[in-house]
Amino acid sequence: MRPVLDAARARRSVSKVTDAAPDDAELLELLAAAGRVADHAALRPWRVIALRGDARARLGAALAEASGLDASDPRGAAKLAAKPLRAPLLLAVVAVRTPGHSKVPEWEQDATAAGVAHLLSLLLDEAGWGVMWRTGPHTRHPAVATAHELGDHEALLGWLYVGGRPSGWRAERRRPSDATAQFSTLRSRD
Template identity: 85%
Template sequence: MRPALEAALVRRSVSKVTDAAPDEAELLELLGAAGRVADHASLHPWRVIALRGAARERLGSALAEASGLEASDPRGAAKLASKPLRAPLLIAVVAVRTPDSAKVPEWEQDATAAGVAHLLSLLLDEAGWGVIWRTGPHTRHPAVSAAHGLAPHEALLGWLYVGGKPERWRAERRKPVDAAARLTTLG
């Protein structure tokens, strides 16, 4: 079987990971490959932000603030604030939009950034790391944007939670997609 096809067929989201994580050199290598996605006009309309250690705690505080639960439900706010601690490395995926691009609409720039996120998650999985792409209702909240230092022309698409795959992780294949039900041919 072809390597890319095999990697796509065995990829699974891993929601519970160990404390191991790729170092910066490995992350840069994989990100360099992920950056080869289709990119109309070569705008490179994306960037990623690595969050480790205390940066994850600051994100948790921003998520709690965005939820508005701090006063009404402190336990709920604390639970939300702990979510970024579920993995040793979070990779924030940011769409960097060029609003005045006559050739490339913003939705297409977002699609390129999402393509980088997906390909990076596939490459991380293939390299043996556990990864899951997470979003949520507070992804676009101003407090969360501020925690990431986003500029006005940038939008957070979510986070790749990355860590080691637990030993007991079963690399079962997911139920195959019924491709025939998703393919339409125009005559």
């Protein structure tokens, strides 16, 4: 049995989800496991903010504001404002940087935070939830940062849109990934 290998092979994003969502207790269990990623100097350079209910509409309003589009235009701001309502739960993944660290530059800290997002996404998928990591052109806009009450050294990596898998949902078969295109061996001088 190789459960992690099987879960990684089976993971698929679910773009349309139902109103069911994991509660905070389940999220905390999965986030604790996701937090076991490699983390140079154990800085814990991430945090996750859950957006449910009306908080999603506040994010929508911030996205609309960030776009600068006319609020009355249904193809513009209104469409953007509705985007966070596509799932009952959004998990905002935040990179929490320690600037000027003597050993761990900020790019390494961001790599750890992204690792947590990927692992959390896998764990949610493995637990039977529908998950999709989404971003967009306004992810790093100040209005969006303010809506999440981010600090000076924090930046969003996007949102895991989480919900129930629709009944009858089946992961589309995917072309098997051929890792040879992403793998090489540096010439040895031995």
